[in-house]
Amino acid sequence: MAFWEIVFFWAGLLIYSLACGGFIYSFVFNNPRVMPKMTLLVALGFLAVTSAIVARFYATGHLPWSGHYEYTLMGGWFIIGGTLFVGWQNKTLQGLAVGTLPLVVIMMGYGYMQDPGLTPMAASLKTVWLYIHVYFAWLSFGGYSLAMAAGVVFLLRSKSDALPVPNPAYDRFPSTGRLNELIFRYVVFGFITDTIMICAGAIWAKDLWGSYWAWDPVETWSLICWLVYGLTIHLRVTFGWRDKRLAWLAVVALSTVIISFFGVNLVVNSSLHAFQVR
Amino acid sequence: MPRSPFSGGLSGGLLFGFAQRDPPLAPLAQAGYYPKAVFVKMFKKIVKALSSLKFTIVLISLLGATFIVGLWVPQARLVKDIYLQWHRNSPRLVEALDAFGLTTIYSSPLTLTLWGLFFLNLALVLWQRVPVVRHRIAISDAKITDPERTPGYPFQACFPLPEGLGAETLLARLRKRRYRVLGNGTGFYGVQNRLAPVAFVLFHVSFYLVLLGGMITVYTEFIGYVDLAQGENFQGELARYNVKPALQLPAIGSPPRVSFTVSSIEPQVVMNTPTSIAVKLLDGQGESHEVGINRPYKTGPTSFVFKHLGMAPHFVLKDPAGKELDNALVKLDVLRRAPDKFDMGGYNFTATFYPDYVLEKGKNATRSMEFNNPTFFIVAERDGKKVGEALVPKNATFEFAGNRLEMPELRYWVRFYVISQRGLPILYLGFAVACLAVIWRMIFYKREVLGAVREREGVPTLVVACRSEYYKNLAEDEFNKLFTKITAA
Numbered sequence: 001m002a003f004w005e006i007v008f009f010w011a012g013l014l015i016y017s018l019a020c021g022g023f024i025y026s027f028v029f030n031n032p033r034v035m036p037k038m039t040l041l042v043a044l045g046f047l048a049v050t051s052a053i054v055a056r057f058y059a060t061g062h063l064p065w066s067g068h069y070e071y072t073l074m075g076g077w078f079i080i081g082g083t084l085f086v087g088w089q090n091k092t093l094q095g096l097a098v099g100t101l102p103l104v105v106i107m108m109g110y111g112y113m114q115d116p117g118l119t120p121m122a123a124s125l126k127t128v129w130l131y132i133h134v135y136f137a138w139l140s141f142g143g144y145s146l147a148m149a150a151g152v153v154f155l156l157r158s159k160s161d162a163l164p165v166p167n168p169a170y171d172r173f174p175s176t177g178r179l180n181e182l183i184f185r186y187v188v189f190g191f192i193t194d195t196i197m198i199c200a201g202a203i204w205a206k207d208l209w210g211s212y213w214a215w216d217p218v219e220t221w222s223l224i225c226w227l228v229y230g231l232t233i234h235l236r237v238t239f240g241w242r243d244k245r246l247a248w249l250a251v252v253a254l255s256t257v258i259i260s261f262f263g264v265n266l267v268v269n270s271s272l273h274a275f276q277v278r
Numbered sequence: 279m280p281r282s283p284f285s286g287g288l289s290g291g292l293l294f295g296f297a298q299r300d301p302p303l304a305p306l307a308q309a310g311y312y313p314k315a316v317f318v319k320m321f322k323k324i325v326k327a328l329s330s331l332k333f334t335i336v337l338i339s340l341l342g343a344t345f346i347v348g349l350w351v352p353q354a355r356l357v358k359d360i361y362l363q364w365h366r367n368s369p370r371l372v373e374a375l376d377a378f379g380l381t382t383i384y385s386s387p388l389t390l391t392l393w394g395l396f397f398l399n400l401a402l403v404l405w406q407r408v409p410v411v412r413h414r415i416a417i418s419d420a421k422i423t424d425p426e427r428t429p430g431y432p433f434q435a436c437f438p439l440p441e442g443l444g445a446e447t448l449l450a451r452l453r454k455r456r457y458r459v460l461g462n463g464t465g466f467y468g469v470q471n472r473l474a475p476v477a478f479v480l481f482h483v484s485f486y487l488v489l490l491g492g493m494i495t496v497y498t499e500f501i502g503y504v505d506l507a508q509g510e511n512f513q514g515e516l517a518r519y520n521v522k523p524a525l526q527l528p529a530i531g532s533p534p535r536v537s538f539t540v541s542s543i544e545p546q547v548v549m550n551t552p553t554s555i556a557v558k559l560l561d562g563q564g565e566s567h568e569v570g571i572n573r574p575y576k577t578g579p580t581s582f583v584f585k586h587l588g589m590a591p592h593f594v595l596k597d598p599a600g601k602e603l604d605n606a607l608v609k610l611d612v613l614r615r616a617p618d619k620f621d622m623g624g625y626n627f628t629a630t631f632y633p634d635y636v637l638e639k640g641k642n643a644t645r646s647m648e649f650n651n652p653t654f655f656i657v658a659e660r661d662g663k664k665v666g667e668a669l670v671p672k673n674a675t676f677e678f679a680g681n682r683l684e685m686p687e688l689r690y691w692v693r694f695y696v697i698s699q700r701g702l703p704i705l706y707l708g709f710a711v712a713c714l715a716v717i718w719r720m721i722f723y724k725r726e727v728l729g730a731v732r733e734r735e736g737v738p739t740l741v742v743a744c745r746s747e748y749y750k751n752l753a754e755d756e757f758n759k760l761f762t763k764i765t766a767a
Contacts, residue, residue, distance in 0.1 A: 120548045123555060123571040177751040184748065188720045195716050199709035207572050210583035210695040212705065215356055215384050220345050227342050231335060233720075237748065238331050264349075 001116050002059035008052035009073070013108050015045030016080070020101040027098060027156070032169040039087055039094040042101065046080050049108075053077060062121040065134045071261060072111025075138055076104040082142035083149070092174045093182070099149025110262070129204035136197035137261075143190030144229070144250075144257050147183050151250035154179040158244060180243055183250045184236050191229045198222055221260035228253045328395070329402030337396045344392060348383040351375060355382060397489060404482055411475040414724075419460055421467040425728040431743035432750050433757050439738045440767040445731045448740065451764040457727065468727040474747070477719035484712035491705025498700040500533050500580070501526040507590035507607050507691035511539040519696070534580035534698045537562035543690040545587055547633075547648045555584060557692055579700045586693035587613055589631055591654065591685050595623040598680040609691045612654075613647075623681070625665070630655045635671070642669070652688060723747040725756075740765055 001009070022038040025031065053073060056064050064070035079100050087094035158176055160167040173179065202212040213219065232249050235241040241249065327333060352361045361381065365372040372381065379386030425434065445463025453459050457468040502519040506512055514536040519525050527533060538559040546554045557569040569575045575582040588611045595604040603623040610618040612631035619628050632644040635653035642655050657667040658678045666678025676683040729742040742761060746753035
């Protein structure tokens with residue numbers, strides 16, 4: 001890792017962790033006043049992580065798109081960027097960070113424990129398709145993560161609303177009806193970008209490996225993930241799955257995304273997505 | 279929603295060309311028609327089951343489960359080494375799984391049946407939905423109804439109009455926001471993204487394009503591997519393809535016809551990472567092509583994809599009198615940090631390669647995978663007995679048992695994965711249609727507005743009732759914003 005990358009990476013991770021604690025505090029201790037301050041803290045952490053990415057880019061000459069550490073660094077950036085963007089568009093959605101922040105903190109910690117060393121860009125990654133494929137992959141991960149966060153908040157809020165004295169922390173969030181539609185909206189966003197990601201990946205694979213589809217473990221999981229979210233959309237649109245069922249679906253379905261991004265390479269060493277030249 | 283042609287008492291009307299209610303079975307049986315009626319009823323039931331959306335959900339779930347099984351059970355064609363090792367360790371288990379097709383699950387009869395049912399289900403669902411889509415995109419004056427009384431429009435609101443804002447201006451503003459508007463101030467109907475349901479059909483049709491492209495690809499597919507060293511010419515001769523992995527000839531069509539010479543191979547490794555490889559080819563017309571990772575040589579439907587790099591030393595074996603015994607360009611697969619063997623002049627040689635040779639604590643080693651000091655360590659044997667060994671850098675000579683093995687030249691060789699497929703344009707068209715259709719259907723969804731300008735307490739007021747696909751609460755914000763804007767002075 002480059003010197004300034006280390007400084008900004010740790011600063012970002014520390015700030016995210018503090019903000020994560022702050023959000024959890026505001027929910028557990030019914031103190032919604034803390035929330036806007038935590039959003040500012042998240043924005044500060046985002047700036048730090050952006051600086052870490054810039055420092056790494058300066059040191060290696062390419063964007064951090066490959067390897068577990070770079071996956072998590074860039075992925076965390078997209079997820080928090082998406083969270084801040086929707087919070088900036090609609091203030092009542094700032095608290096979605098309560099779902100996305102813990103995910104990003106764990107992801108970044110996991111990534112750091114892998115190999116964060118500076119490496120030149122492998123020949124297999126020198127193509128414009130990398131940027132298209134990985135960019136849409138992260139957009140879809142961001143969209144699905146936001147759906148999961150909206151699902152978590154929906155479930156918490158529904159539980160709180162059923163109490164005689166609801167937790168005032170949830171007053172800052174949209175109504176459950178709106179949250180439910182937001183889950184669907186984020187799933188749709190994730191599904192569109194996921195579709196583009198898979199198509200772009202297939203076209204790239206044809207040039208790199210000679211075959212557009214090879215049932216590689218990561219490819220197969222991406223297809224499973226796409227089918228699961230396709231199923232979610234069908235269940236919502238055709239079968240009218242809403243409320244708690246949809247929220248649980250958004251939370252559980254994210255596991256397929258996490259498995260495709262990180263899980264497959266942990267248990268299978270035959271994936272071409274290790275980005276080695278074979 | 280209109281009735282499905284496959285559901286209810288009139289089911290089969292559109293399909294079979296009769297539109298009468300099904301007669302009871304008993305009189306038919308007496309009249310001798312029982313078997314046919316039963317057959318028709320059963321057929322309709324099967325069609326109804328196969329075309330249901332519940333069946334779609336079941337099929338998608340089963341396909342997903344099958345893919346997961348494929349990840350857990352080592353697949354014979356995909357991870358051959360792991361599969362063979364597993365077969366050696368647990369032959370009975372593997373044979374049992376083989377019998378059920380679980381070790382070739384992606385092409386097993388079970389999976390192919392599921393895919394078959396999936397596409398059948400898709401076709402039937404499309405068949406049912408096309409009339410619904412046509413109904414949904416239809417537009418006529420009959421859509422203009424009373425906004426205060428028409429059910430199914432959850433967002434209802436009144437917006438007082440400022441003085442001087444006429445109904446025509448209002449409708450023009452609505453049209454400017456991509457609404458197709460019918461009617462006038464006394465009653466109008468507006469629709470945005472009216473054709474969005476067509477995207478549903480397109481998205482599902484794209485699956486058939488992918489299927490068609492995939493099937494053409496499978497039946498016209500030629501796969502082979504060929505190892506070519508710098509300076510070698512290749513005319514597409516089948517005999518020159520590697521024996522292992524075996525050549526796959528196309529079921530339809532012929533093997534690729536090509537002609538080129540490998541004019542140069544230049545690999546580049548930085549910090550142990552292969553950062554580029556440039557393989558220059560000169561084709562039969564004298565045109566030069568550069569092949570690299572992500573840049574295959576494409577000629578017609580055939581691609582030559584770079585797969586592997588090896589060392590190709592030029593060895594000359596001479597006897598003690600200096601007479602040439604053998605002379606060959608030997609392709610050695612030594613870049614995986616394992617030795618390779620070759621035979622010359624009745625001797626067996628084992629070669630270990632060090633791209634950046636260094637003697638480390640008395641042992642041969644390589645500083646990196648960069649080609650800074652390419653050196654071979656060669657052991658010569660005859661009849662299983664070692665007769666000599668030596669370090670052989672480029673241009674050096676290895677002397678053993680009175681003979682000399684000279685290496686005047688050190689070249690590279692590349693392994694090309696040669697694949698020829700003819701369905702790719704259709705497949706890519708399917709991808710493009712799928713991407714565009716999913717964006718169209720999910721982002722540009724339909725919004726409908728019913729409206730009328732009416733007097734409310736002496737003030738001209740716009741009364742509207744609106745609805746949107748997918749969203750209710752979020753659409754409220756959108757409609758509020760829209761009508762606040764278009765009713766502004």
